[in-house]
Amino acid sequence: MTGATATRTGAVGRSVTRVDSAVKLRGEARYVGDMSVPGMLHGRVLRSDRPSARIVDIDASAAKSMGGVVCVLTGDDLADIDPYYGHAIRDRPIIALDRVRFAGEPVAAVAARTAADADAALLAIRVRYDDRPAATTLEAALAPGATLVHEGAVRGGSFHGLGDLPESEGNVCYTYGFATGDIEAVFAAADVVVEGEYRFPSAYQYSMETHAVIASVDGEGITMWANCQHPFLVRAEMAAVFGEPVSRVRIIVPFLGGGFGSKSYTRMEPLTIALARKAGRPVRIVNSVAESMLTSRQHAMTARMRTAASLDGRLLAREVTCSFDTGAYADNGPRVVATAGDSAPGPYRWEATSVRADCVYTHTSPAGSYRSFGAVHLQWVGELQVDEIARRCGLDPLRVRTGNLLRPGEEVRPGGKPLDADLVGDVERVAEAIGWNGPREPWVGRGVTVGVLAAGARPVSLASARMESDGSVVVLVGTTEVGQGARTVFAQIAAEVLGMDPSDVRVRQTDTAYTPYDRSTGASRSTTVAGLAVMRAAEDLLARLADISGGPPEPGEYGELIRRHFGFDGGELVGHGEVHPEGSGSYAEGPVFWEICVGAAEIEVDPETGVVVVRSTATCADVGRAMNPLFIERQDEGATLQGIGTAVFEELRYPDGLLANDTLLDYRVPTVRDVPARMSCLIVENEDGPGPFGAKGMGEGGLAASSSSIVTALADAGVPVNELPLTPERVWRRIQALRRQSQEETP
Amino acid sequence: MILAATVNGQAVRLDVEPQELLLDVLRERLGLTGAKRSCDVQVCGTCTVLADGQPISSCCTLAVDADGRELTTIEGFASQPEFAAIEEAFTRQVASQCGFCTPGMVLTVGSLLGQGRIEPGEEGARRAVEGNICRCTGYRAILDAVRELAER
Ligand code: FES
Ligand code: FES
Numbered sequence: 087m088t089g090a091t092a093t094r095t096g097a098v099g100r101s102v103t104r105v106d107s108a109v110k111l112r113g114e115a116r117y118v119g120d121m122s123v124p125g126m127l128h129g130r131v132l133r134s135d136r137p138s139a140r141i142v143d144i145d146a147s148a149a150k151s152m153g154g155v156v157c158v159l160t161g162d163d164l165a166d167i168d169p170y171y172g173h174a175i176r177d178r179p180i181i182a183l184d185r186v187r188f189a190g191e192p193v194a195a196v197a198a199r200t201a202a203d204a205d206a207a208l209l210a211i212r213v214r215y216d217d218r219p220a221a222t223t224l225e226a227a228l229a230p231g232a233t234l235v236h237e238g239a240v241r242g243g244s245f246h247g248l249g250d251l252p253e254s255e256g257n258v259c260y261t262y263g264f265a266t267g268d269i270e271a272v273f274a275a276a277d278v279v280v281e282g283e284y285r286f287p288s289a290y291q292y293s294m295e296t297h298a299v300i301a302s303v304d305g306e307g308i309t310m311w312a313n314c315q316h317p318f319l320v321r322a323e324m325a326a327v328f329g330e331p332v333s334r335v336r337i338i339v340p341f342l343g344g345g346f347g348s349k350s351y352t353r354m355e356p357l358t359i360a361l362a363r364k365a366g367r368p369v370r371i372v373n374s375v376a377e378s379m380l381t382s383r384q385h386a387m388t389a390r391m392r393t394a395a396s397l398d399g400r401l402l403a404r405e406v407t408c409s410f411d412t413g414a415y416a417d418n419g420p421r422v423v424a425t426a427g428d429s430a431p432g433p434y435r436w437e438a439t440s441v442r443a444d445c446v447y448t449h450t451s452p453a454g455s456y457r458s459f460g461a462v463h464l465q466w467v468g469e470l471q472v473d474e475i476a477r478r479c480g481l482d483p484l485r486v487r488t489g490n491l492l493r494p495g496e497e498v499r500p501g502g503k504p505l506d507a508d509l510v511g512d513v514e515r516v517a518e519a520i521g522w523n524g525p526r527e528p529w530v531g532r533g534v535t536v537g538v539l540a541a542g543a544r545p546v547s548l549a550s551a552r553m554e555s556d557g558s559v560v561v562l563v564g565t566t567e568v569g570q571g572a573r574t575v576f577a578q579i580a581a582e583v584l585g586m587d588p589s590d591v592r593v594r595q596t597d598t599a600y601t602p603y604d605r606s607t608g609a610s611r612s613t614t615v616a617g618l619a620v621m622r623a624a625e626d627l628l629a630r631l632a633d634i635s636g637g638p639p640e641p642g643e644y645g646e647l648i649r650r651h652f653g654f655d656g657g658e659l660v661g662h663g664e665v666h667p668e669g670s671g672s673y674a675e676g677p678v679f680w681e682i683c684v685g686a687a688e689i690e691v692d693p694e695t696g697v698v699v700v701r702s703t704a705t706c707a708d709v710g711r712a713m714n715p716l717f718i719e720r721q722d723e724g725a726t727l728q729g730i731g732t733a734v735f736e737e738l739r740y741p742d743g744l745l746a747n748d749t750l751l752d753y754r755v756p757t758v759r760d761v762p763a764r765m766s767c768l769i770v771e772n773e774d775g776p777g778p779f780g781a782k783g784m785g786e787g788g789l790a791a792s793s794s795s796i797v798t799a800l801a802d803a804g805v806p807v808n809e810l811p812l813t814p815e816r817v818w819r820r821i822q823a824l825r826r827q828s829q830e831e832t833p
Numbered sequence: 834m835i836l837a838a839t840v841n842g843q844a845v846r847l848d849v850e851p852q853e854l855l856l857d858v859l860r861e862r863l864g865l866t867g868a869k870r871s872c873d874v875q876v877c878g879t880c881t882v883l884a885d886g887q888p889i890s891s892c893c894t895l896a897v898d899a900d901g902r903e904l905t906t907i908e909g910f911a912s913q914p915e916f917a918a919i920e921e922a923f924t925r926q927v928a929s930q931c932g933f934c935t936p937g938m939v940l941t942v943g944s945l946l947g948q949g950r951i952e953p954g955e956e957g958a959r960r961a962v963e964g965n966i967c968r969c970t971g972y973r974a975i976l977d978a979v980r981e982l983a984e985r
Contacts, residue, residue: 344969757972
């Protein structure tokens with residue numbers, strides 16, 4: 087790194103348009119399902135139709151001899167490898183071996199000439215099962231003597247990042263917790279104690295593009311085209327499972343049709359590889375929506391929480407115990423649970439806290455990541471209690487918050503990075519944006535909520551910036567373009583450093599064969615961590631240009647400098663950028679930064695029907711420095727609509743362990759009719775982030791903030807509800823119950 | 834069965850199975866992958882193509898039912914003059930993020946605009962795209978672009 091600088095162009099901070107807008111609008115952007123490779127077969131998966139059973143026998147003889155069928159894969163084909171994967175806990179077989187643990191678990195897979203041939207063959211496979219007891223809900227899995235989803239010791243995966251995994255107990259596969267202060271003493275002496283039990287449902291991320299993989303296994307090793315958010319982690323995991331060196335596993339990642347966490351870590355890759363390996367030809371598997379619902383979902387949760395306060399509105403202590411339904415395999419559950427634990431107390435100045443969060447196996451489909459996990463689970467719970475305290479003390483809920491919120495530099499949880507955001511300023515802004523102090527109409531409520539989310543994951547990202555002999559630049563960086571606009575923002579960052587226009591910088595798709603390592607695309611880390619690697623790569627490139635020019639180079643002469651240096655019309659200069667956990671103490675311990683989840687909402691509820699309409703929302707993107715302000719607003723609007731879905735109507739239902747609403751007909755996501763009349767996305771720039779130019783990430787917090795604010799706004803309208811989603815029936819029943827209660831109280 | 838149709842201005846004649854869906858024929862046989870598959874049940878609109886100028890869900894249309902019709906996919910629409918204004922407004926408003934819903938949105942809006950069927954104002958814009966889902970944008974950017982286009 088050197089101090090070389092070029093003239094700043096203002097490429098950063100400007101709402102330049104997306105570099106991929108034209109290809110997307112013209113239908114030229116290619117996604118995995120749009121691609122085929124020579125000799126490619128189509129793969130289809132036979133899935134278990136019951137939640138818990140031993141496999142007695144699989145008869146695929148008829149299927150194998152059907153027209154177009156090349157092979158049928160079952161668990162017996164994996165005898166030569168250790169067929170388990172799982173980045174946190176290595177508990178999941180690539181395909182069912184001797185038992186199934188959820189309805190929807192792959193039992194057999196067919197590779198055939200056409201998808202129709204493969205579908206026909208699935209119908210001809212006979213599986214005989216011996217049904218076993220199933221624990222398909224949190225209650226059943228946690229009951230004394232519950233049937234165990236897994237027996238035997240927990241085996242850590244390669245990327246759990248959770249320290250020593252504790253012994254598992256019953257169906258609990260991981261527990262996270264901490265305690266500060268003397269909790270019992272503070273509760274015993276407190277003026278006000280609020281407590282309750284809460285339920286949060288499982289939602290489906292619904293990235294419109296489903297999971298899709300093309301895999302090929304040949305003398306070159308394993309090659310995949312896959313829509314994964316974390317290709318480098320998947321590469322390492324597949325290398326370990328299939329016994330290849332990492333260098334012989336290659337993943338190419340084209341555009342993704344959304345991710346939101348559903349495409350984080352390993353999904354359909356191992357099964358597709360196993361099928362291609364058996365077929366001896368490339369295979370493409372493209373999930374249906376129903377299959378993708380069974381491939382990743384959000385964790386359902388139950389929580390018990392209590393909060394103590396003094397009559398003058400001082401928050402004193404909070405105790406949280408919660409259980410997360412991670413399904414039949416741990417997947418990202420342990421990380422979700424740890425993040426939820428960190429978010430659980432809420433960013434207030436407590437005298438005592440106690441947090442315990444359990445990750446629980448059930449006989450349902452595995453739960454992974456969904457935007458703002460952890461915060462979305464518990465922010466509404468804690469903030470409902472803060473509002474209840476304000477009501478009991480006769481105080482303004484906004485003032486109770488501003489009086490207790492942590493200030494920058496204060497500890498958020500024991501150890502790790504202290505708070506790095508101005509929460510008081512943020513919450514004042516969103517409250518003002520929805521007219522907090524305006525007159526209140528009946529059946530209209532306002533909510534304002536605050537939370538924080540440990541963000542950035544592990545800060546390991548590399549990038550290179552390559553200048554061609556005509557002075558144009560190619561940036562290679564492993565962030566997946568899921569729609570967030572990373573390629574545009576990276577072009578802006580490199581252009582800013584090099585004194586160029588963003589349109590002269592090309593950011594290419596990831597190909598792990600050539601693209602430098604990047605840990606993952608998630609946890610709002612791309613601008614902050616990968617962006618810093620891009621900035622350093624551009625700085626390194628600039629330093630090389632300065633070397634060959636013997637002084638500060640002028641952007642207009644870059645190409646000529648390179649041509650002169652090589653004495654030829656070709657050649658290139660490459661700059662390298664690297665980010666790793668650096669410095670000491672908090673930065674090394676994480677999180678990279680605290681993403682703030684601050685929002686406000688105004689809702690209207692119809693007491694006769696229970697229908698909740700979200701009238702106005704405000705979210706706050708506390709980003710340090712905005713690389714592209716319009717992208718930030720547009721991303722927060724997307725998070726807000728997902729927050730509305732989460733709060734008001736989204737829920738995967740599993741009666742008897744079978745997913746009941748597995749189509750978009752009966753799993754409703756927000757449509758244009760759900761857009762609030764007013765949506766404000768406020769941007770705060772205090773240049774207090776660890777990323778390039780003082781930036782820090784955003785994009786997830788808006789979901790937790792908007793959903794929580796809708797729930798607390800409904801409580802403000804007189805209808806506190808402890809279970810999501812806020813369906814008309816649930817809300818209406820609650821209103822009836824409250825009416826009965828008040829009639830009994832005032833005879 | 835024989836499907837004889839015009840696809841993006843070109844005559845196409847194919848032997849198709851009676852149960853084959855138009856979306857599969859476009860994507861797998863004709864290589865026109867701009868129309869995407871998501872929900873499969875006519876809810877999301879990402880498989881939208883135009884048949885005689887009207888938006889239809891190709892995931893729920895039998896290929897044979899397109900016989901004799903004039904089909905336009907995003908690949909064809911993108912070269913028509915009306916596309917330019919939509920491209921400009923969608924780009925400036927950042928109305929596409931992941932882009933998966935985008936071809937369907939553009940065709941829907943393009944068709945309705947061309948027929949003068951989008952009323953100015955918020956309600957008109959909402960009505961225009963109420964049959965298309967977008968999970969990324971929260972719709973605001975799309976509505977802003979459509980309003981602008983309808984009010985021109
Ligand atoms: S895929 Fe046709 S409407 Fe969704
Ligand atoms: S831009 Fe991703 S679904 Fe619309």
